[in-house]
Amino acid sequence: MLEYFVVWIDHHEARIFEVGAEGLHSEVVKAHPHPKHGRRIRQNDHAEGDVHFFREVADALAGADELLVVGPGTAKLQLMRWMHAHAPKVEAKVVSVESADHPTDGQLFAYAKRYFHTDVQPE
Numbered sequence: 001m002l003e004y005f006v007v008w009i010d011h012h013e014a015r016i017f018e019v020g021a022e023g024l025h026s027e028v029v030k031a032h033p034h035p036k037h038g039r040r041i042r043q044n045d046h047a048e049g050d051v052h053f054f055r056e057v058a059d060a061l062a063g064a065d066e067l068l069v070v071g072p073g074t075a076k077l078q079l080m081r082w083m084h085a086h087a088p089k090v091e092a093k094v095v096s097v098e099s100a101d102h103p104t105d106g107q108l109f110a111y112a113k114r115y116f117h118t119d120v121q122p123e
Contacts, residue, residue, distance in 0.1 A: 004116040005064035009071040014057045029056045058087040067093040070100040
């Protein structure tokens, strides 16, 4: 059976779901703190500070046969650009990039089941 992964990512965390022969596995990768400048965080601060975060996420996704990337904002696109430059083997496994606000874990799991047409049940 293929290993399907869904990653929901924003600038604070990545929620990774693996749907495979052994059932459902999930993990959370937390982003590293960003320096604050005044009252707002500049967009460039995210891009510069996310190198280690994106590496950890890509490493967690390395076992995927097929991968779906979802998220509410620009982090999913920044991850894709980072993987294009630094983790092309993982990027090649991405079958789609979708927008999704802040779904619950159950909603993400249901989305993965529908998207990948699998009948694996949560533990």
